[in-house]
Structures are given as structure tokens and as C-alpha cells.
Amino acid sequence: MPSTKSYIDVILPLAVPNLYTYEVPENFEGISLIGRRVIVEFGGTKQYSALVVKKHQNAPKHYVAKPILSVLDDISFIRFNDLDFWLWIARYYFSSPGEVMLAALPAGFKLASESRIALRSQEEIPSELSSSGHLLIDALSEQPFLTLSQVRELLNVKSHYRVVHELMEQGIIEVFESIRSTYKPQLETYIQLTSKYISEEQLQGAFDLLNRAPRQLEILMAYLELSRFFSGTLVPVKKSELLKKSRGSGASLKGLINKNIIKESKKTADRLAAYHTQASSALFQLTVAQEKAYQDIKDQWKKNDVVLLHGVTSSGKTEIFFKLIRETLDKGSQVLYLLPEIALTTQIIDRMQQKFGENVGVFHSRMSQNERYELWMKMRSDQPYPVVLGARSSVFVPIQNLGLVIVDEEHDSSFKQFDPAPRYHGRDSAIMLAKMRGAKVLLGSATPSVESMYHAKTGKYGLVSLTERYGGIAMPEVQLIDLRDSYKRKKMKGSLSFDLASEMHKVLKNGRQVILFQNRRGFSPFIQCRDCGWSPHCERCDVSLTYHKFLHRLKCHYCGFEQAPYKLCPACGSEHLMLKGQGTEKIEEEVAALFPEYQVARMDWDTTRGKSGFQKLINRFAAGDIDILVGTQMVTKGLDFERVKLVGILQADQSLNIQHYRSNERTFQQIAQVSGRAGRKGEQGKVIIQAFKPEHPIIQMAARNNFDALYELEFKQRNQYVYPPFVSLYEISVRHRERDKVIQGAMDLGKILRKDFGNRVLGPEFPVIAKVRNFYIMNMLLKIEKGVSQRNVKVILHDRIAEFKARPATNAIRVVVDVDSI
Incomplete structure (x- = not known):
């Protein structure tokens, strides 16, 4: 029977399978909570920022709901359609909502508490404490608290937890949780005149003071020039720019501050300004072939929301993209432009910014977490970027009025996320996102994926071809x-x-x-002993170590393990170690x-x-x-x-x-x-x-x-041997640190799955690289023919894996499901 109390279901930023339910205290009853972040306790006293997805009056059956502690946002942090997209990703790609939240949000939004310790009292501190205990108490007497990481650095011992536990047992310290944010705004230092010297008459007194300080006078004169002091309209002057202009030192600048002539102030800087440029060129005229392709795309969109543009290399696909982007912006809609690896396509970024200037927001993996946070804040503001240019994770950026999605180089495998979950495909997810928002999609490639071309030839997508290079240049x-x-x-x-x-x-x-x-x-993929054939292998992975000559190191390209090269073969003692391959x-x-x-x-x-x-x-x-x-x-x-x-x-x-x-x-x-x-x-x-x-x-x-x-x-071949696009492909990986347990576990799971799926299950078998990061791996493939309900398949798969994991002998074995494995 429903309770009179209100409850909310939340997504926790953790890899927990389900949504979690919390009680809504009376002081939060009148607030619309869906889409907002709330602070909750989970797993004892640990606190997290969770995202509210549903409000109801049904108390959980298997646990007592804790109350939410506070509400972080004044308005919805995530809109309903963004939540729907997140939950679709979780359902389709066999992951938890928490894993999607971890992938979607920049670190600054995923608040979590950290354990801090503080003194309860300094009275009657026992003398028999360890030296580490006394050192910790001395440190706490000088500051209000320490984090556990600070304690570890301070004590420099293997087990700092033992010292903390000792002091807790004696009631000397207490441990509490404090919410922390990883986001830190970037502050820029600006210089300005003090109120004592704001007029030209008053400024003469400053010149008199600096009569014997030529270096300081040079800085002051540089400031007057940069600030346009004598124009009557002051321009803010950055400290860094002033020192560069005057070639002065920090000591000379400090001398001016001490004489009360100038003062410093801190202002929040825009990290994204580094990505901004002014638009410098208009869209050029399309060639006859480009214009025809452009018109064909618009015609195809009348029948299909997704169109594949198959254009040979250097055919000018990008200029067609730009014209479609301009039309979309003129209609007041926004554009998502996806590239496989944004950090590797800086030329496209430059060209986009030349055409659209500060209308382009860039989002990629080499941006800092603080930069990603600020881009998200910009997209949630009243003046978001009209165009977002990014890699696969850009599908999670909150675009409010999406009108067009462009997926450039749509064939590229970099669009697929492998580890960690969610193992989503950026191209396919972008197509679903566009479908949810009523936007058009344009896929572009000189070498389309077989699946995309299949969809185009069977009428699911529209197809447009661009067969000649720009300017009539012959193929090489x-x-x-x-x-x-x-x-x-x-x-x-x-x-x-x-x-x-x-x-x-x-x-x-x-x-x-x-x-x-x-x-x-x-330099060389592997080293081999000429006499006995021995080769160095990674300690954690089933691969040979690659020799890097510049670093003079042997490195594993899977886990990062590295070591110094061998001088003699450790197997036979020979000095004839040969570099193989290139x-x-x-x-x-x-x-x-x-x-x-x-x-x-x-x-x-x-x-x-x-x-x-x-x-x-x-x-x-x-x-x-x-x-x-x-x-x-x-x-x-x-x-x-x-x-x-x-x-x-x-x-x-x-x-x-x-x-x-x-x-x-x-x-x-x-x-x-x-x-x-x-x-x-x-x-x-x-x-x-x-x-x-x-x-x-x-x-x-x-x-x-x-x-x-x-x-x-x-x-x-794929029709004959039953591979995509004729089936949906699930790769099921069984992983454990012990080889025998992986073999037995994979065989057992295979038997369980065959009860429902029969000969659709292939394997298990060891992959070519059967051990990665100390985990042995066995894989199975599950082939599901088209027309079968994918949702039902996933429900059965989830239940059978849960059945497998419930066994005491196999509950420590990791099972990873990769949907639409490539």
C-alpha cells in the first residue's frame, strides 16, 4: 500500500545495477526534484551527489529508505529528454544508470564525500601512543582537520589506517564525511591603480615617488599604455600581460603595490576562451558536384531522417557539412558534429572556427576536467554554443535545441567505447539521440562501414554519393x-x-x-634471443614487450608495464638478443x-x-x-x-x-x-x-x-557466416585472475546460456591475447537474428548472468557484455 511519505529514485555515480530509493523530508516536499542533484548517503556514511529520476510514494521493500540530506540545484540539472537518453544507453548497452552517469558528467558535477579526521579533545592524551599517533595529533592541533590522503603523506607509513583506528578507539579523534568538488575556477590576476592615483593630477605624485625607481616606473608606464588611461576609458590589465609588456619582474611589481600605487585583484577566467577564434571567412561557393550532393541530402531527408554521404577522399564533404550547419543555425537550432578522435583532428577544429567563430564549443578527451565542467555550464546557460564539436562522449553534452547531427568518418572504430562501461557506440547513440529530439542525421565517409551501407541500400538510410574530388583532381x-x-x-x-x-x-x-x-x-615489436628463441613478455598481459629506443625501455601497450631492456638472455645467458619487426x-x-x-x-x-x-x-x-x-x-x-x-x-x-x-x-x-x-x-x-x-x-x-x-x-561472406549486419552481436567476456577458474566459469556460463539461446552461443574460447592486466579472459559470441526482441534478449541475458553470479563458486568471476561488439 502506498505510503503518505514521498520517495525519490536516484542514479548514484557508482556502478550499482539499480536505481536507489530515498525518502523526501518534509522541508523538501514542495520542491520539484526530478532532474536535480541531491546529496545522499550510500554504503554507510559515504555521501554522493545523486540524480533524481522519479518521485513516488512507494517505500522500498528490501531496505529502509534514508532521507536525502540536501538539494544542490535550484533548477533541474538534467532535462527529461536527457534522462531518457541516459536510461536508453543503460538499457541498450547492458550497463547500469550509474555507469552512464559516470561517463556523461564531467568530474566537477560528480560530488563525493571524503573522510576527514579532527581532534575531539587534547585533554589527557596518553603518553604510550606510537610516534605516528603523536605526530598526527601534533598536526591536528595546528589545523582543524586532515583528509586521509594528507594523513598518509604525513605519516609516510604503509598502513596509516592502523594509526587512525588506534586514535579513534581511544576517543581522541573523530572521522566525518565532507562533500568535496573537484572543480576549481581559474583565477586571473589583474592590476589597477589605487584610489589615491586615479586622476592625472594625482598620478604626478606617483611619478615623483618613482624618481629613483626606474624599473617600477617602466611598469607603471606600461600599465598606463595597456589600460588606455589617458583615453578616459580604462581597459582591464592582466598581471601577466603587464610584466610581459614592461619586461619587469615580480619584485618590482610588488614594490609598486607596497607603495600603494597599484593593487591586485582576482577575477574568474574563462578556460574556454583559448578555444575561441573570430570567424574570418565566409562559406565558399559549392561546386556543381557538391551542390548536387547537397540538394540530394535535403531531398533524402524528406524520406529518411538519417542520410549516408559516401564521398571519395578530398571530394569536399566538409564544405557541404558547413552549408548545412549554417542553415540549421539560421533556423535557430543547434548542431552536434561528431569526429572519431577530436584530439587528432585539429585541422577540422580550425576550419570550423574560421567559419563559425565563437559559435563553436569543443569537447574532447584531452580537455581538462575543469574545461569540460565549464563547457557543460555554458551549455546549460541562456547562451549555449550553437555548435558542439566533439568525440563520442559529446553525445552526453546537454544540447537544448538539437536540429542536426553530423557524424564525420562514421566508419571509424574509435566511435566505440570499450572499457569501462557503458560500451556504447558514438555513431549509433547519436542516431538514437537525434531520433529522440526530432533532429536530422548526416553520416559521412569515403569508406563507410558495411552496416551503414547495408542500411542505406535497404532503404533504412538515405544514400548520397560524391564520386569526384574537389577541383577535378584525379585520384592518386x-x-x-x-x-x-x-x-x-x-x-x-x-x-x-x-x-x-x-x-x-x-x-x-x-x-x-x-x-x-x-x-x-x-622501435621493435619484440626482442628475441638468437640462440634459444626466448622473448620478454609482460608480467601482467599475454603479449610481448615492445622496445622503445628513445626511452630505452621495454613497454607493454596494453597495461603500461615497462622495464629496462635485458643485456643477456635470462633463459640461456646469450648476449645475442635481436630486435625483431619494425x-x-x-x-x-x-x-x-x-x-x-x-x-x-x-x-x-x-x-x-x-x-x-x-x-x-x-x-x-x-x-x-x-x-x-x-x-x-x-x-x-x-x-x-x-x-x-x-x-x-x-x-x-x-x-x-x-x-x-x-x-x-x-x-x-x-x-x-x-x-x-x-x-x-x-x-x-x-x-x-x-x-x-x-x-x-x-x-x-x-x-x-x-x-x-x-x-x-x-x-x-557475412550473410553466409552470420555476422552483422545480418545479426546483432553480443560479446560475453568471462574474466578472473586464475586461469582454471576462468575456464570452468566460462564453460558453466556457456551451458546456462545455451538453455535459452541454443546454438546462437559460440564458444567459449581464449582470445588471441588471453590475459590483460592480470586477468585471464575467455569470450563467447551471442548472435541474435534480426526480428527478435533485443529487449527480451537482454532481460534473459541479465537474469542468466545473475543466476551464474549467485553461485558461491563463481560470484568472484567478472562477466562483461559488449553489445554490438566490433
Whole structure:
């Protein structure tokens, strides 16, 4: 029977499976709580900011509802349709609402309490306390409280909890929870004259005071210039700008403050201002082919809300996007523009800001948490950004009036989140978001995913093609090199065939640039003993360690483990340790030796780790400071350079050896995308593809840029072997630190699932890399044919996994479900 009391269901920022219910105290009864954050206790005395999703009068059956402690927001923090989208993500991608909340919100909004300790009384402190106990009491006598992390640093012992427990047991200290926010506003220091010198007459007195202080006088004169003092309208002056202008020191500035001539003040700075630029160019006139594609897109939108734009590389898809964005903004709606890896596509950001200026808000993983927080606050304000440009997590940004979603490079696997949950796909989630908001969607790619093309050909999506490059430039000339023959005839210079090296000399001599693609970073993928065959492997993962020469370290690319290289083989004692294979670091070294008169640079995860690392490298290459760029798949993403004449693909068929149903598709996409970097402006470019099996059908299709042939092949094979788009694919991973328990647990779970799903369940089997971060892994695939209720499948799957986890022998085994696994 419903209670007279009111209750709320909330999402906690934790990976708990269900919503949690709390009681609404009388003093909060008249407040509309849905969509607001409230402070609640969970798990003892720990406090969190939870999000209210429902209000009702039904008390929970299995526990006593605690009261909410306070309400954080004056108005709804999240709107109803945002909540609906979050809950759809949780349901569809087999995750908890709390995991979605953790992924969606910047850290500054996810408040949690931290444990703090304080003295109860300093009377009668026992003398027999440990030295650590006395040290802690001394520290607490000088400040009101310490956090547990501060206690750990202070005591510098392995178990600081033991000391805290000792003092609690004796009633000397108390532990309490205090809500903390990780967000800190950025403060900027400004300089202004004191009230004593605000007129020209009064200022003469300041000059007299500084008669013997020339350095301070220079700072004052610089301030008067920067502030436009004599114009009558003062301009705020930043301390940093003043010191730069005057070339003065902090000590000289402090002297002016001590003489009461100037004073400092702190103001909150806008972190997002660094991303703002003024619009500097108008939209240009579309070509005949672009205009036709643009009109076709608008016509297709009359029948389908989602349209796929299949345009060859350098066909000018982006300019069509810009025209559609401008039309959407003119209607008063907002735009979400998704890119696979925003930090790797700085050129697109620059072009967007040139067209739309301060109307563009940027949201990506290399922004600080404080920057993300401020962008969210901006989007919740009365003047949000009309355009949000970002990676997959941008689907969670609160866009109030969404009119258009553009997903550029829609085929890219970076749109899929792998770990942690929710394991959502940014493209597919954006399509659902647009459906919920009544917005249009445009997917763009030169190499569409097989699924998207299937939907387009079967009428679920509209389809528009753009088959010619902008300006009528021909697609690059392609030359295939058989590495088997080149190695046999000794026609290789390191990793480069004679033909590739010769073409590079010709191109560089003419003042053009070269891109070399090798999709493996590091110097050598592994080291091997020549005598006994031993290789160093990661202690935590089932992979060999990669040698990085610049750092002179062996590193694991899965967990980050690293160590110093071996001098002798630990197995047989031999000193003959050989470097095997080649990564981008080795290619860079070889190329620099072959072309010493030219500048060589490398673009991979190791060289672009910093926030601006990629931007600086791209700017140098665009300015012509770099002649040869060696890179991983980063060089395939959104790069547009006028002077790139030649692209070399060093081991084109390497990815065909990967045991995955998408190997053909991904290999074709990589070759076609990196080939598209050549000859984008002016003259035709050239691509040299090195492969051990250049006769392979996929290599041949990529060399001819024959996407239709790839699609027909994949359509037949996936239909025959039952893979997406003909089924929905669930990957179920069983993980544990003990190998035997993983094997037994996976076998048991497989038997349970087959009771409901029969031969739709494949496996379990160990993946190629069967151990990652000390966890052994076994995988199963669940194939569900189209037409079957996905919601029912997920309900059954959830119940069967819960049944499996309820067993004492298997409750410690982790089970991870990846929906629409790619």
C-alpha cells in the first residue's frame, strides 16, 4: 500500500545495477526534484551527489529508505529528454544508470564525500601512543582537520589506517564525511591603480615617488599604455600581460603595490576562451558536384531522417557539412558534429572556427576536467554554443535545441567505447539521440562501414554519393610492391623498397612532402634471443614487450608495464638478443639515415601525448618544417595538406592476418584513407603500397578504390557466416585472475546460456591475447537474428548472468557484455 511519505529514485555515480530509493523530508516536499542533484548517503556514511529520476510514494521493500540530506540545484540539472537518453544507453548497452552517469558528467558535477579526521579533545592524551599517533595529533592541533590522503603523506607509513583506528578507539579523534568538488575556477590576476592615483593630477605624485625607481616606473608606464588611461576609458590589465609588456619582474611589481600605487585583484577566467577564434571567412561557393550532393541530402531527408554521404577522399564533404550547419543555425537550432578522435583532428577544429567563430564549443578527451565542467555550464546557460564539436562522449553534452547531427568518418572504430562501461557506440547513440529530439542525421565517409551501407541500400538510410574530388583532381596513382620479391632480390633499403625510396627522392627534390604509414608504434615489436628463441613478455598481459629506443625501455601497450631492456638472455645467458619487426620509431630512424638532408618526424601515441602535442606537430608539417611524416593510423584521420605528393604504405596486408570478421573491411579502410592524403591540392598524387601478398583481393580493391567490390564481398561472406549486419552481436567476456577458474566459469556460463539461446552461443574460447592486466579472459559470441526482441534478449541475458553470479563458486568471476561488439 502506498505510503503518505514521498520517495525519490536516484542514479548514484557508482556502478550499482539499480536505481536507489530515498525518502523526501518534509522541508523538501514542495520542491520539484526530478532532474536535480541531491546529496545522499550510500554504503554507510559515504555521501554522493545523486540524480533524481522519479518521485513516488512507494517505500522500498528490501531496505529502509534514508532521507536525502540536501538539494544542490535550484533548477533541474538534467532535462527529461536527457534522462531518457541516459536510461536508453543503460538499457541498450547492458550497463547500469550509474555507469552512464559516470561517463556523461564531467568530474566537477560528480560530488563525493571524503573522510576527514579532527581532534575531539587534547585533554589527557596518553603518553604510550606510537610516534605516528603523536605526530598526527601534533598536526591536528595546528589545523582543524586532515583528509586521509594528507594523513598518509604525513605519516609516510604503509598502513596509516592502523594509526587512525588506534586514535579513534581511544576517543581522541573523530572521522566525518565532507562533500568535496573537484572543480576549481581559474583565477586571473589583474592590476589597477589605487584610489589615491586615479586622476592625472594625482598620478604626478606617483611619478615623483618613482624618481629613483626606474624599473617600477617602466611598469607603471606600461600599465598606463595597456589600460588606455589617458583615453578616459580604462581597459582591464592582466598581471601577466603587464610584466610581459614592461619586461619587469615580480619584485618590482610588488614594490609598486607596497607603495600603494597599484593593487591586485582576482577575477574568474574563462578556460574556454583559448578555444575561441573570430570567424574570418565566409562559406565558399559549392561546386556543381557538391551542390548536387547537397540538394540530394535535403531531398533524402524528406524520406529518411538519417542520410549516408559516401564521398571519395578530398571530394569536399566538409564544405557541404558547413552549408548545412549554417542553415540549421539560421533556423535557430543547434548542431552536434561528431569526429572519431577530436584530439587528432585539429585541422577540422580550425576550419570550423574560421567559419563559425565563437559559435563553436569543443569537447574532447584531452580537455581538462575543469574545461569540460565549464563547457557543460555554458551549455546549460541562456547562451549555449550553437555548435558542439566533439568525440563520442559529446553525445552526453546537454544540447537544448538539437536540429542536426553530423557524424564525420562514421566508419571509424574509435566511435566505440570499450572499457569501462557503458560500451556504447558514438555513431549509433547519436542516431538514437537525434531520433529522440526530432533532429536530422548526416553520416559521412569515403569508406563507410558495411552496416551503414547495408542500411542505406535497404532503404533504412538515405544514400548520397560524391564520386569526384574537389577541383577535378584525379585520384592518386597507385603502385603495388611485392615485398617477397623485393626482399628476395635484395631491393630493399631497410623497410623501404627501392621503388619507394626512389620516388621519395624525386618528390622531396621537387619540394613536396611524403607520408609513410606503419600501423605499429615503438622501435621493435619484440626482442628475441638468437640462440634459444626466448622473448620478454609482460608480467601482467599475454603479449610481448615492445622496445622503445628513445626511452630505452621495454613497454607493454596494453597495461603500461615497462622495464629496462635485458643485456643477456635470462633463459640461456646469450648476449645475442635481436630486435625483431619494425615500428614507427625504427622507420623514423631508417628514413632519417636515408634522407639526412630532409626533416623527418613521427606521429604516434608516444609523440603526441601532451595536450597540444598533435597540434604542434600538424602545424609544423603544414608550415613545411617537416618533409617526411612517419605515422600510425593517426595520419589517416582528417589530415589535409597541400604539399603531400606521395604516400607510402609499408606493410599493407599486416592487418589481414588478424583473426576478426572485420579484418577485410578495416584493411581496405586504412589503405583507402591514408591513400587519400596524397595529391589533395593541385597535381595528382601517388601511393606506393608495399605488401607480401599484393595479389590479395582486398589489396587489389583498395588499390583501385573499389568500395562497391568490397561491400559485395563482405555482404556475401557475412550473410553466409552470420555476422552483422545480418545479426546483432553480443560479446560475453568471462574474466578472473586464475586461469582454471576462468575456464570452468566460462564453460558453466556457456551451458546456462545455451538453455535459452541454443546454438546462437559460440564458444567459449581464449582470445588471441588471453590475459590483460592480470586477468585471464575467455569470450563467447551471442548472435541474435534480426526480428527478435533485443529487449527480451537482454532481460534473459541479465537474469542468466545473475543466476551464474549467485553461485558461491563463481560470484568472484567478472562477466562483461559488449553489445554490438566490433
